[in-house]
Amino acid sequence: MAAITIENVGKTYAGGVPAVQGIDLNIRDGEFVVLVGPSGCGKSTLLRMIAGLEEITEGTVRIGDRVVNRLEPAERDIAMVFQNYALYPHMTVRQNLSYGLKNRGTPRDEIVRRVDEAARILEIGAYLDRKPRALSGGQRQRVAMGRAIVREPSAFLFDEPLSNLDAKLRVTMRGEIRTLQRRLGTTSVYVTHDQLEAMTMADRLVVLRQGRIEQVGTPLDVYRNPVSTFVAQFIGSPSMNLMSGTVRAGEVRVADAVYPAPGVPDGAVTVGLRPEDFALVPGGARAGMPARLVNIEELGSQRLGYFRVGGETVVASFPAGQVLSTEMTLYPDLSRLHLFGADERRIDPAPLRAGAV
Amino acid sequence: MVENHRWLDVLAHLTLILGVVIVAFPVYIAVVASTHEPADFVSGLIPLLPGDNAVATYASVLEGGVSSQMSVPILTMLKNSLIMAVLIAVGKIVISVLSAYAIVYFRFPFRQLAFWMIFVTLMLPVEVRIVPTFQVVADLGMLNSYAGLTIPLIASATATFLFRQVFLTIPDELMEAARIDGAGPMKFFRDILLPLSRTNIAALFVILFIYGWNQYLWPILITTDAGFYTIVAGIKRMADVVDSEPLWNYIMATAVLAMLPPVIVVIAMQRLFVKGLVETEK
Amino acid sequence: MQTKRTIFGNRWLPYLLLAPQLAVTVIFFLWPAGQAVWQSFLREDAFGLKTSFVGLSNYTRLFDNAEYINALKVTLVFSVSTAALALISSLLLALALDRTIRSSRVYTTLLVWPYAVAPAIAGVLWWFIFNPTIGIMPYLLERVGYDWNHALQKGDAMALVIIAAAWKQISYNFLFFVAGLQSIPASMREAAAIDGAGPVKRFWTITLPLLSPTTFFLLVVNVVYTMFDTFAVIDATTGGGPAQATMILVYKVYDDGFIGLNLGSSAAQSVILMGIVIALTIIQFRYVERRVTY
Secondary structure, three states, X not given: OOOEEEEEEEEEOOOOOEEEEEEEEEEOXXXXXXXEOOOOOOHHHHHHHHHOOOOOOEEEEXXXXXXXXXXXXXXXXXXXXXXXXXXXXXXXXXXXXXXXXXXXXXXXXXXXXXXXXXXXXXXXXXXXXXXXXXXXXHHHHHHHHHHHHHOOOOEEEEEOOOOOOOHHHHHHHHHHHHHHHHHHOOEEEXXXXXXXXXXXXXXXXXXXXXXXXXXXXXXXXXXXXXXXXXXXXXOOOOOOEEEEEEEEXXXXXXXXXXXXXXXXXXXXXXXXXXXXXXXXXXXXXXXXXEEEEEEEXXXXXXXXXXXXXXXXXXXXXXXXXXXXXXXXXXXXXXXXXXXXXXXXXXXXXXXXXXXOO | OOOOXXXXXXXXXXXXXXXXXXXXXXXXXXXXXXOOOHHHHOOOOOOOOXXXXXXXXXXXXXXXXXXXXXXXXXXXXXXXXXXXXXXXXXXXXXXXXXXXXXXXXXXXXXHHHHHHHHHHHHHOOHHHHHHHHHHHHHHOOOOOOHHHHHHHHOOXXXXXXXXXHHHHHOOHHHHHHHHHOOOOHHHHHHHHHHHHOHHHHHHHHHHHHHHHHOOXXXXXXXXXXXXXXXXXXXXXXXXXXXXXXXXXXXXXXXXXXXXXXXXXXXXHOXXXXXXXXXXXXX | OOOOOOOEOOOOHHHHHHHHHHHHHHHHHHHHHHHHHHHOOEEEXXXXXXXXXXXXXXHHHHHHOHHHHHXXXXXXXXXXXXHHHHXXXXXXXXXXXXXXXXXXXXXXXXXXXXXXXXXXXXXXXXXXXXXXXXXXXXXXXXHOOOOOOOOOOHHHHHHHHXXXXXXXXXXXXXXXXXXHHHOOOHXXXXXXXXXXXXXXXXHHHHHHHHOHHHHHHHHHHHHHHHHHHOHHHHHHHOOOOOOOOOOOHHHHHHHHHHHOOOHHHHHHXXXXXXHHXXXXXXHHHHHOOXXXXX
């Protein structure tokens, strides 16, 4: 078990292209941190730098109290689970699990004990003597986990480990991984491009964009207070609605409605509202937005209405039975109204934040 | 099959049977000839049906020393051929698999140059540089030795490219997982890469064994000491007799013995052989 | 050039791994090839006492030399005929095999083994069959009024080496043609059949065009084979005779270098041959991109 400290870490490829820049991150002992972002944001590169598979060109990475920049992957006391599992195809499950221990000169009976223990935890005991070829996707995934567990490392590194599974199995496995991690208490860094996976699994989320950290926080914190339009749109499904508005004299005008925005400087802003933050009856907000219904998507537990509001398309979610008509008025929950400046950064009007309206 | 044309099917079988007959005909003649006594050839026509002298012919051929034409026992030649074929096949595989590993899994100065140097050997078959290569081998004192027979032939661009291709298809993560599991370069090579390439190695071995066994020009140049004759190169020396009519039954028995090992290898390992052949040309 | 995403960081190990291959390459390939180029500019006097630099004279002499021009012509005739014979007969066999799905494995086994027969042995076998005194073929030919003697008649000698060389190459071509045919989707031929094309028409309009990458690849391989690998066939049958009728370029390099001991000329011939191989290799790598895959 160990904390991972990342200080001002950067990676520039041979051609001078920066992949990751100025990353500062403290991962606490036993914490489950998810690196999330669209492809090309540098999340895998960062993970692979922690693992020692990519050279660190700037900054330092510390695992426990050791600076590991110059250490071989094997010397860093980490274990990694790969997207394609990377099981050795010519070895049996047992051999796959023991290979790393054998290379470290672990005594025979200790290897047997640990492999059996891992097999018991992961319920893979029945196919210890099979080759990976003869296993299903989910079973291979467990073996890959097993290979990480037997090492009893200071940290687990996961590189999109569930991407190759079908949707249903993915849901099961993410629960299993989380349960297992809590039980073992091993510090974990998990990379995914799937925001739902990130939300459901993380103790803390790290949203990356173009090689830099955009936001760090608990899933709910990031969901409720996205620091930028990028995070606002990336986290949450369906995405947050972003509408253009203008602020004048402490009020924001959006889609013919006016809402208080005290202390916000005049000018163009982006107004963000999550689909679930609309009501059909006036609540806190007196002013509604006239909306025309264009499409309905049934999700079973709820229904999504697609509206034309002003010149823009807005998605709102409602309980399953909610009746929707063609012309209606949408009333936003003002305590959940987000404002972003021209630089796409969040602006917090003090009274709104306090929930005074 | 698109439609049923009976005559086409019949024609197809006839073509194939004719092909098989033509392909087998020279070998049949050779086998038949090897079962006769020398006297049977005086009549002026090759016998077309097997005789009853097979055991005697093969026994004396293998032991050798029957006449002046047979100064070396065929058994010795077979042994030399086997040593040469195995050394060439193993040598080519070993040095190619090592260089492919270096080229694929390492980045180092002059990598490109090394790759091109290996590539160039494709364009320099021994036949076009016979004289100077012979001189080099002679200068190194490697005439009449197994080293001289094999080492100059074991550079192999085709085998290197094949292994490079195989390695490139092995997922990167396997090497990364192995590194995290504490395997260094040579351990990874031995524990992961070689076992994963073993069918390619076997297929290549079949092809290269045949290549080595069938060498002709090189052994003729390099060996003057009869103790190092290979069977394929030696048969010509047997047939080249000026003073008397060749001993046909012995020559043909030798020919049969010379083709038997590689033919058996091809037939027994047809699947591997086809795989090796098609893949080395990729 | 492609490598892996992560690589091992060892500094000296890759050189060590490459050392054996590169040592053999330099000592037995590059150095001799360089020697051949160097020697091609030199000439020894009649007593072998003095060697002088003669520039391109060895080359110009070659092209004034009737024997060398003859060897060029012989090589051309031999290569084209052998390649044509080996390609056409193996294509016929592959087409036939493509129609006989059930027994194809047996036929394949019976047809591929000559690949394993050494060219020298192939030469010896056919040399025996065509032996003017006791061979079966001259006996049969005599019946129809032809007096075969490849030891004396140039045409007979050429025919003998072509047959022996083509016989040996059929199995190789056959395997690649079979693979090529199998890679043509059945739906394409079915579509043509529905469009009313008969078997013969289908062959010319569908099969042959789709097989052309395979055919071109094999053509290059066959030319390389006939130019270089057939040394043993020639040596085991005609020895380049009679009267140089089967003296192909490769055989002449050997003959001039080892028998005639004309090193300068032999070296110049080697260099020309290298040029031909380099050209063929480039053709093979540049234009034969689409390879047959099983």
